[in-house]
Amino acid sequence: MTKYPRARLTAAVIVAFLCGLVFASSSNLIHPGWAQSKTAPKPTLQQVQPLVESQNAFEAIADHVTPAVVSIQTERFARTRANTRQRGQQQRLPGGIEDFFRQLDPQTDQPSEASGSGFIVSKDGYILTNNHVVADADRVTVRLLDNRIFTAKVTGRDPTTDVAVIKVDANDLPTVAIGDDAIARVGQWVVAIGNPLGLDFTVTAGIVSARGRSLGALLNTRYAIQDYIQTDAAINPGNSGGPLVNIRGEVIGINSAIASNTGFYAGYGFAIPITLAKQVMDDIVQYGKVRRAVLGINIGEVDPNDAQVAR
Template sequence: VTNNHVIEGAERLEVTLNDNRTYDATVIGTDPTTDLALIKIEADSLHVIPMGSSDNLLVGEWVLAVGNPFGFTSTVTAGIVSAKARSISDSRQGRMTIESYIQTDAAVNPGNSGGALVNLKGELIGINTAIYSQTGNYAGYSFAIPTSIVVKVMTDLKKYGTVQRAVLGITFRELTPEIIKEKGFKNINDGIVVEEVSEGGAAMTAGVKPNDVIVAINGTAIHNKAQFMEQLSRLSPGDKASLTIVRDGSTRNFDVTLLNNQGSTRIVKAPTVEALGAKFAKVADDKLRALRLRSGVQVSEVTGDGRFKHAGIREGFIISDINNGRVSSPEDVEKIYDAIMNSDDTYDKVMFISGVYPTGKKMYYAVDLAD
């Protein structure tokens, strides 16, 4: 288990063990939404770390962070749990994220990412993933993804190749004193206030309405966005959940059957670039110069009844940009495709492609990737 940002964009992965054995690694699956990745090596006599419960972790409890900061192999630092269910940003590099971090004051620096956060029993209770600093180095605050999220994500990546993420079908805000005053709420201090309910979504089907305040999921109290996202991230499409909601001053329970972001409970398959229905090849430098292109990837073949054929793209087309990002190799096309398909935003599953045919004719295409 490691962080997605550790392996993202890598052409080759190598894992070095404590006894200095090295192995090439393959990627089983990644989840940019939680910044987690699962990789595999072919090796014998590996020690498996026992999995602990981040739910049982207490603020003030001692923990150890393990990693390789600044290249110092297998460095261990100690600290206490400073807070739980901490969110440090609304997004990471423009992506939708799920953040419910364990905050510690164990010294974590560049090179610690993907390392273990353990309790004093030596049990894994988090994956070190971020620091809060104005200099880029440790300044007293470090953050780890709790095992409550890690276990679900890793299980799904191993079994399905992609995370089976449950969607409630609402937009929401954390309850604040300003919102309480604005809405006229009484006898309630925190929770998640529902802003909108998606048509035909799980919440609407269960009877959830705008201005409802969610205060618990399956009996676990919800005080903020991070706690809400953590509880939801444990569940899969098809799971049933009990929502405790305050409406018009009274508390009610709603049973909801969760869906995926496609509005169903079926298993979501890992995206494969073959769905585009095309093969790609590098473009010779002299051809790029002749067409006045800085970079590009040529569609060497349009196959079957795929997305490219439906969009009208023909064989020989040279792609220069996808979604305003320059492409220079077939691998670039695959990485952009994977990033789009791994996104939880159903409305942004599209490739906006610009390029030129060998005749010099410029063309622009929109390739719809949504089901």
Template sequence: MTNNMKKIGMSLLTAFVGGAIAVGAYKLLEDKSFQGMGLDERQKVYFANNPGSEIISSTGALDFTQAAAAVSPGVVHVRTTYNRTASSGGSSDPFGDMFEDFFGRRGRPQSNTPAMGKGSGVIVTGDGYIMTNNHVVEDADKIEVILTDKRVLQAKVIGRDKNTDLALIKIDANDLPIVKLGNSDDVRVGEWVLAVGYPLTLESTVTAGIVSAKARSIGILAQDQINPRDYDPENPPVNSSIESFIQTDAVINRGNSGGALVNTKGELIGINSAIASRSGVYEGYGFAIPVNLAKKVMDDFIKYGEVKRGFIGVTFQELNADVAQSLKIKEINGLYVSSTVDGGAAASAGIKKGDIIKKLNGDNVITSSELQEKIGRMRPGDKVQLTVLREGDLKTFNLTLKGAEANKLAANNSSIASTEIMNTLGATFTPLKDADKKKYGVSSGVIVNSVAPGKAFDMYEVPKGTIITGINGRGVNNTDQVNAALSATKNNMLSIQGITPDGGQFRFTFPVK
């Protein structure tokens, strides 16, 4: 019995030692073999051992002919007319110089001939409802829709929304071809898409490209909404613009505005809205409003005659390494809550200043445009779950969204402290023009147009003509954004960056009371 036990023990010991030697030899050989491998072999081993999960996109086949044939009849030419009063003494485009960079200047005749504009639209119901852009039809005295069968029908505006640059118009017709609505949440970067519309002076045109990015904010909807001369700190304006564009390299030009961005199954995933261009024509990037946001806006127009928008009731900063450093925190992903509204949805649920928003309804939220778009699809009274990082722990809160009055209250609350800081700074600001932004290579900026003696800007020698591009890590384009950025001042230390009147760049921090 004892000899058997010894034999079993020796066998186990031998097996253990042999296994250890085998594993050690394997690791040694593995390390040596990697040392002798080139990059290609290393990658083969890596991908063999680390297979990626399959990515499912919204796209279909790579043959675009069926999608183009299905979609083209449902995309129409929108022609607008403006009387001479509207076209003289100012741009007939409600966005002024801003959209001239994207879709060109409408004509400004010196005679009695009416000014004309053009764009595109997408038929979404057989009885004549058409999606387009707000800037295509705003202030138009006459709107005509030219169908692909050459019929010209007059259209009426059902609703317009500057905050998303969307509009819904309608023509009196039946049995119209429609474009099937898709799901923009399923769109993946890298998938093929088609842009359909009426660019330049051409008839219906289809171009192809890929989705270059999602949830892009390019700062065009917030610009020029607020006139600094009209700013009232006791009743500050609210910037409710939502920019979460699908970016594509499908060719888009003037006239494509309001047209369709579709996947290769012929499903509408976006409404084409803008291009990034210095020349006014396509230079590589186009931007479309996600269809899921557009569907909600259109439904509101049909059901209520206006957009019903819910609000969380917070101001926040999008985190990155620089912002995290300025806030003296380690987290570099998420949205840092700068303030909450008393009685707002977030405050009522228990969310506090300093929380970092990480998820909405269980989905990760990294950028402000992602959060704004998803909340922009909801209405007052809708319930959402917000997950925040607080003192190293994730906490989930249930919120009931509030209406526009709560958002106005948010602006009033955040302006109290920032107005005091504005008085301390002793400066007034005007928006930097698009042409100057291009000149200096910046995406944001306000110009210091006056400096009061004895105040902070005077004491720290920030002269009139200085361009302020950022305050406390936030880009600023108007007085409202300056106020919002000032409200994020920490420990009475204000950080600003910009360009001096002689063209030099600067960044510095100084104390304010």
């Protein structure tokens, strides 16, 4: 008699177990993760839109600013005398005779070339760049994005701040918008535009890495600037004189220097604040030089009249 209740009990347990499995499957309570490959959800339009807007901003900056950036080529001529006699075979001649033959030696020009960047700040052809780009140049040539080429004249240079102004004879040129470097904050996007390593009109992006950098000890430089803008936007030889631009397309600095053991980009670039550069430019254009206030002390003997006045 007892085997029938046991059989019924066993059957009831099996039925209950099967019903539980069916219920769990229908309720999605079983997750065989070992047999499933998880697929990352596709980003939504709301998630992608900020990236698209950032990309559009960089495209707009490049389209708007690059036409006002120039490639600068400089030439320097070193006057040397050609001498056909080899070293070690020369004999010392009497003074007057040696001077006579020295005058007969032909002189040759040994040109040296260098390149840099700049940007147009006025429609009539004023261009801002670095002093070290055009210093001692005998010939300065600028080329625009549209391949127009002009010979430029150096309007003025300020070695103290490494700022220079050059001028081309043209009208209705594209110009940059001048921003306010004082409101730039660490972490904000910036774009560097220039001609690094002969790669004309290169655009690189980064952020403002620091403000108020003094490079005297770091770069062993003589420039008396205590407020460089530091950026990680890629800057290399040839970028000097080009603009550092904020996300609104406004110039906030002149790319001027890098800190590197190799002489190439290592993540640390420095720009002269545009406010300082503009002050220098305005003085150069108006007065031909930078005017600075001077404070000094004159020491002299005090006579009785001076002592009486000082009472």
